[in-house]
Amino acid sequence: MTEIRNFSIIAHIDHGKSTLADRFIQRTGLIEERDFRDQILDTMDLERERGITIKSQTVSLPYIAQDGKEYTLNLIDTPGHVDFSYEVSRALASCEGVLILVDASQGVEAQTLANLYAAMEHDLTIIPVINKIDLPSADVDRVKEQIETDLGLDTENILLCSAKEGTGIDEILEAIVREIPPPSTDLKAPLKALIFDANYDPYQGALISCRVFDGTVRPGDTIRLMSNEATYKVEEVGVFKLRRERQKELSAGSVGYIISGIKTVSDTRIGDTITLDTNPAPGPLPGFKEAKPVVFSSIYPIYADDYFSLTEALEKYSLNDASLIYQKDSSAALGHGFRCGFLGLLHLEIVAQRLGREFDQTIIMTAPSVRYRFALTDGSIIEIDNPQFYPDPITIDRSEEPYIKTSILIPERYMGAVMKLCLEHRGINSKFFYPTPGRIEINFDMPLAEVVYTFYDKLKTVTQGYGSFDYELLDFRESDLVKLDILVNGETVDALSLIVHRDRARTRAVQICDRLKQEIPRQLFKIAIQGAVEGKIIARSTVSPFRKDVTAKCYGGDITRKRKLLEKQKAGKKRMKAIGSVMIPQDAFVAVLKSEND
Numbered sequence: 001m002t003e004i005r006n007f008s009i010i011a012h013i014d015h016g017k018s019t020l021a022d023r024f025i026q027r028t029g030l031i032e033e034r035d036f037r038d039q040i041l042d043t044m045d046l047e048r049e050r051g052i053t054i055k056s057q058t059v060s061l062p063y064i065a066q067d068g069k070e071y072t073l074n075l076i077d078t079p080g081h082v083d084f085s086y087e088v089s090r091a092l093a094s095c096e097g098v099l100i101l102v103d104a105s106q107g108v109e110a111q112t113l114a115n116l117y118a119a120m121e122h123d124l125t126i127i128p129v130i131n132k133i134d135l136p137s138a139d140v141d142r143v144k145e146q147i148e149t150d151l152g153l154d155t156e157n158i159l160l161c162s163a164k165e166g167t168g169i170d171e172i173l174e175a176i177v178r179e180i181p182p183p184s185t186d187l188k189a190p191l192k193a194l195i196f197d198a199n200y201d202p203y204q205g206a207l208i209s210c211r212v213f214d215g216t217v218r219p220g221d222t223i224r225l226m227s228n229e230a231t232y233k234v235e236e237v238g239v240f241k242l243r244r245e246r247q248k249e250l251s252a253g254s255v256g257y258i259i260s261g262i263k264t265v266s267d268t269r270i271g272d273t274i275t276l277d278t279n280p281a282p283g284p285l286p287g288f289k290e291a292k293p294v295v296f297s298s299i300y301p302i303y304a305d306d307y308f309s310l311t312e313a314l315e316k317y318s319l320n321d322a323s324l325i326y327q328k329d330s331s332a333a334l335g336h337g338f339r340c341g342f343l344g345l346l347h348l349e350i351v352a353q354r355l356g357r358e359f360d361q362t363i364i365m366t367a368p369s370v371r372y373r374f375a376l377t378d379g380s381i382i383e384i385d386n387p388q389f390y391p392d393p394i395t396i397d398r399s400e401e402p403y404i405k406t407s408i409l410i411p412e413r414y415m416g417a418v419m420k421l422c423l424e425h426r427g428i429n430s431k432f433f434y435p436t437p438g439r440i441e442i443n444f445d446m447p448l449a450e451v452v453y454t455f456y457d458k459l460k461t462v463t464q465g466y467g468s469f470d471y472e473l474l475d476f477r478e479s480d481l482v483k484l485d486i487l488v489n490g491e492t493v494d495a496l497s498l499i500v501h502r503d504r505a506r507t508r509a510v511q512i513c514d515r516l517k518q519e520i521p522r523q524l525f526k527i528a529i530q531g532a533v534e535g536k537i538i539a540r541s542t543v544s545p546f547r548k549d550v551t552a553k554c555y556g557g558d559i560t561r562k563r564k565l566l567e568k569q570k571a572g573k574k575r576m577k578a579i580g581s582v583m584i585p586q587d588a589f590v591a592v593l594k595s596e597n598d
Helices: 017-027 045-050 082-093 110-121 140-150 169-179 304-320 345-359 412-424 448-462 502-519 559-579 586-593
Strands: 004-011 058-064 070-076 097-103 125-131 192-201 205-214 222-225 230-233 236-241 243-247 255-259 273-276 295-301 325-331 335-342 363-365 372-376 381-384 396-411 428-433 439-447 468-478 481-488 498-501 527-533 536-543
Touching: 004 017, 004 082, 004 110, 004 169, 017 058, 017 070, 017 097, 017 125, 017 169, 058 236, 058 255, 070 169, 082 110, 082 192, 097 110, 097 140, 097 169, 110 125, 110 468, 125 140, 125 169, 295 304, 295 325, 295 345, 304 335, 304 345, 335 345, 345 363, 345 448, 396 412, 396 448, 412 439, 412 448, 439 448, 448 468, 448 498, 481 502, 498 502, 502 527, 502 536
Parallel strands: 004 070, 004 097, 097 125
Antiparallel strands: 058 070, 192 205, 192 273, 205 255, 222 230, 222 273, 236 243, 236 255, 295 335, 295 363, 325 335, 372 381, 372 396, 396 439, 396 468, 428 439, 481 498, 481 527, 527 536
């Protein structure tokens, strides 16, 4: 046990975490050079394209140190985005130490700070590392100063490396062995293991990734999951060395996997504690909580015939992503579909892209919304995430929406533009910090609904890509919320309804009406596209009708002849408008979801 080191690498997006992991794998000889590829722990094409880790991976590295001993370095990789902060916290709870990686050209950013605080909460040994020292724009002295002032870490022992070129890798591995303590555990105590991830194997069921804190688990043991009291018989245990490697047992201090015939990943909740059914632990490990979705959207197939294939695709997808929550939904305009809950905007985007790539699904997603809370006049309180279930306005006593605390780190020259953007999105309680000369951190309290629409894209635009954004959920606060209905030819289109702040209703209604006007094809009668709040029309666009010149055949004579033909045409159009229906093309729903800048 003294030769085991459990550690993680935490960093802001694009600071070189995956590249550093690649160098560790090459240096410890876990893979032959001919089989190696960049970002080897990132198994999804989407992760490689976007340069972020979506699904965390684990790998056990055999390393012979300078003292001649062979150590097992368990690298527990973490996702790199705020949406997956709970998974990060459970991975950190499985470690004794972390490498905090900072880009030598970009310096300390928002996610670096958030991850550092998470590591401090778990009382982990922290080793600061400055990466990308080979870049022409690298400013090591400035970044050292940032690490000392922003992070409060000692700069004397900071390690310098270039993960791309492989310089400084040996020094980091030696620091891991030297500074990170071995796990302090009890082999004789009842089994206590923490689940920090789970994958689905089509042949063997759920594959649990866990860190064993106390006791030992072997094939044939009956384990119990402490959150739901379910029991399973262990079929196989082992460790991760790029490929699964079967072992006779997993003992205290180890990181590995357990296969026990669990049918779905949703049964293995991240943060849950595993113990033996015959000799259970007195209590679970601390920190477990249910993953709760914060952003909601409905998914519909473009063609109604594809509904059953979409159902099958979501069932298969949810086997590998237990945090996706979905239930059946239907819309008069779009037919049958599913109402889905996501951990955040990035999670929503990833699910949509993976359904398209891996399951060949062409889908329409309604505008993302959040969960609102309404106190009714009869004293009851309801929470809704779907505008279709908006209560009768007469029965609403008070409405509330979730607020977040944003942390935006930017170069000082963009302060005015970012301040204006935050105030436009109903930001309040602004606070400013100057971590280092030339950089500023701005904190705002903002409604989550303002962020899920176009805020992040706009922030990247006004800061020319230099803006770094992080957030945490605060609480529900009272707000003047209304339901915005979109009417086409006098009929409400339920799939386009939104719950918005009253001050925002007019702006959003005008945007949607103008978008629909461009997408809905012209008919032989005039089509009115209207936005309505509480029965009052607040925005309108009109699709002009096709016109036929019925007076073309009149070459002269009395004017009454022309008037008679025009009146006859007018009556025909009126009758057509009364009985005619407007088919809204699928492209119109997609167009409404695009931001006004597209």
